[in-house]
Amino acid sequence: MKIRGLIAALNSNNKFPYKTPELVVDHLVIGAGVVGLAIAQKLCEKFPTKSTYVVERHGRAGEETSSRNSEVIHAGIYYPSDSLKTRLCIRGRDLLYQRCKSFDIPHRKTGKLVVAMADQRPYIEHLHHKFQLQRENQDADSFPAGAVPTMLISGDEARAMEPNLSPEIAAALWSPETGIVDSHSFMASLVREISESEAGDLAFATRVVRVDPSKEEPGWVVQTATGKSESSDAILARTVFNASGLSSPFILNSLLPPPQQIPMFYARGSYASYNGPGISGISRLIYPCPETGPNAHAFASLGTHLTLDMNGKVRFGPDLEFLSPPESDDMDFWTRHLVPNDSKLQEMHLAVTKYLPNVTLEGMQPDYVGIRPKLVGPGGSFHDFVFRTDFPSQFGGLEGDSPMISLLGFESPGLTSSLAIAEYAVDNVLENGGRQQRRS
Ligand SMILES: Cc1cc2nc3c(=O)[nH]c(=O)nc-3n(C[C@H](O)[C@H](O)[C@H](O)COP(=O)(O)OP(=O)(O)OC[C@H]3O[C@@H](n4cnc5c(N)ncnc54)[C@H](O)[C@@H]3O)c2cc1C
Ligand SMILES: *[C@@H]1O[C@H](CO)[C@@H](O)[C@H](O)[C@H]1NC(C)=O
Ligand SMILES: *[C@@H]1O[C@H](CO)[C@@H](O)[C@H](O)[C@H]1NC(C)=O
Ligand SMILES: *[C@@H]1O[C@H](CO)[C@@H](O)[C@H](O)[C@H]1NC(C)=O
Numbered sequence: 001m002k003i004r005g006l007i008a009a010l011n012s013n014n015k016f017p018y019k020t021p022e023l024v025v026d027h028l029v030i031g032a033g034v035v036g037l038a039i040a041q042k043l044c045e046k047f048p049t050k051s052t053y054v055v056e057r058h059g060r061a062g063e064e065t066s067s068r069n070s071e072v073i074h075a076g077i078y079y080p081s082d083s084l085k086t087r088l089c090i091r092g093r094d095l096l097y098q099r100c101k102s103f104d105i106p107h108r109k110t111g112k113l114v115v116a117m118a119d120q121r122p123y124i125e126h127l128h129h130k131f132q133l134q135r136e137n138q139d140a141d142s143f144p145a146g147a148v149p150t151m152l153i154s155g156d157e158a159r160a161m162e163p164n165l166s167p168e169i170a171a172a173l174w175s176p177e178t179g180i181v182d183s184h185s186f187m188a189s190l191v192r193e194i195s196e197s198e199a200g201d202l203a204f205a206t207r208v209v210r211v212d213p214s215k216e217e218p219g220w221v222v223q224t225a226t227g228k229s230e231s232s233d234a235i236l237a238r239t240v241f242n243a244s245g246l247s248s249p250f251i252l253n254s255l256l257p258p259p260q261q262i263p264m265f266y267a268r269g270s271y272a273s274y275n276g277p278g279i280s281g282i283s284r285l286i287y288p289c290p291e292t293g294p295n296a297h298a299f300a301s302l303g304t305h306l307t308l309d310m311n312g313k314v315r316f317g318p319d320l321e322f323l324s325p326p327e328s329d330d331m332d333f334w335t336r337h338l339v340p341n342d343s344k345l346q347e348m349h350l351a352v353t354k355y356l357p358n359v360t361l362e363g364m365q366p367d368y369v370g371i372r373p374k375l376v377g378p379g380g381s382f383h384d385f386v387f388r389t390d391f392p393s394q395f396g397g398l399e400g401d402s403p404m405i406s407l408l409g410f411e412s413p414g415l416t417s418s419l420a421i422a423e424y425a426v427d428n429v430l431e432n433g434g435r436q437q438r439r440s
Pocket of ligand 2: 163164278
């Protein structure tokens with residue numbers, strides 16, 4: 001299958017003609033995934049006298065990517081140390097653990113083992129040394145010293161911690177800061193805070209169907225349709241945060257001329273639940289070394305790993321399968337590809353038994369599927385989170401301080417980073433008139 005990126009636009013079908021807005025809001029957040037919710041909560045807290053309005057096309061928060069992931073609080077070991085992914089992951093991890101404690105959100109700091117065969121030892125050694133080295137250079141302001149503690153241990157030490165590990169495992173990287181969180185409770189806590197604040201409001205089952213630069217007052221004219229309705233309401237939004245996840249490019253591309261439109265790639269990840277031998281007493285997350293090579297770049301997926309949920313139930317996943325997306329924003333396409341089936345189990349079983357040899361295929365059941373929005377296609381290299389800002393005047397609208405801040409490529413570790421993404425989007429990008437800064 002040839003993989004093409006998606007370039008499609010929201011306004012192009014002309015189903016919803018331009019309309020004059022009847023309402024004005026200060027901040028409009030598109031999407032109630034974990035990122036949109038975190039941004040809205042931050043806006044309500046920081047600007048109690050301004051209005052913040054969240055629009056979500058599903059009947060509940062987080063029905064797309066935010067509820068279909070590993071629910072892992074990542075420590076921040078994987079990404080280049082000068083990247084936003086590293087910086088926001090570390091800050092987000094600390095904010096998330098704090099929030100879990102103050103809001104009684106179920107979570108557990110399990111720690112995690114990245115296990116290596118003899119020939120994979122250089123990979124974990126590199127992860128371990130990366131942060132020590134970087135701190136001695138001038139990158140110390142990216143993250144505090146000791147922010148990413150890791151330990152290199154032998155295969156025997158790893159097996160002493162988790163006796164089910166294969167005798168083939170020669171070494172492991174122990175990351176004590178990694179954990180798991182109940183993402184639904186986390187999102188519910190954000191929804192509650194937003195709806196209880198004076199400033200905030202959420203509209204579910206409401207989709208953004210058209211966005212235009214305003215020609216009358218500074219801002220964006222955003223049209224929404226509720227339920228199955230074919231008629232829309234128009235709102236003038238002074239500032240738009242576009243946190244629409246998989247559908248983000250549809251909205252921006254509706255405004256950009258074709259040569260500037262943004263292609264997005266989508267990679268499906270399937271999970272299997274497991275009930276069977278070979279895992280008894282496991283209490284830590286176990287990750288293989290990501291496979292590198294032309295078809296499986298280390299940054300594309302961390303490999304089929306073992307995660308635990310809050311009830312101690314074991315899951316394996318996610319694998320990586322690029323999709324060829326539809327030409328238009330078709331919610332049914334996503335829904336169809338979010339249905340798990342057993343076509344991937346055998347491959348997954350093969351991957352898992354490399355490090356947990358006694359796991360059986362019979363014990364594996366298809367569980368759920370998530371889709372990663374990616375800025376690079378198969379074989380692509382590292383790509384950071386992108387905060388992109390556009391102004392109405394670029395598209396024939398009025399001059400003025402009305403940014404639309406688009407969040408692009410928020411794949412893993414987006415859940416871990418969400419509270420820091422919100423801080424960055426509001427305190428840095430918005431405060432600086434919409435310009436992204438590398439350092440605060
Ligand atoms: C398989 C997989 C495993 C992962 N594992 C982890 C992990 O262990 N740890 C971690 O930190 N991160 C992980 N991630 C990443 C994390 O899940 C995402 O970064 C995060 O959920 C992104 O949140 P979001 O709010 O940007 O997007 P989404 O959750 O996709 O939210 C976007 C929302 O916008 C809505 N929307 C879209 N278009 C419109 C419209 N036109 N009108 C109204 N609403 C609209 C959608 O319905 C959706 O609810 C994983 C991701 C995947 C796919
Ligand atoms: C796998 O099962 C066999 C047979 O019961 C046992 O001898 C072996 O120790 C097990 N291996 C691991 C790594 O648990
Ligand atoms: C939202 O962000 C995406 C990138 O994720 C972009 O393509 C899209 O056009 C943005 N939407 C708007 C309204 O600008
Ligand atoms: C399982 O899902 C894949 C998509 O990953 C699809 O190609 C395949 O046809 C599905 N198989 C069945 C039996 O539904």
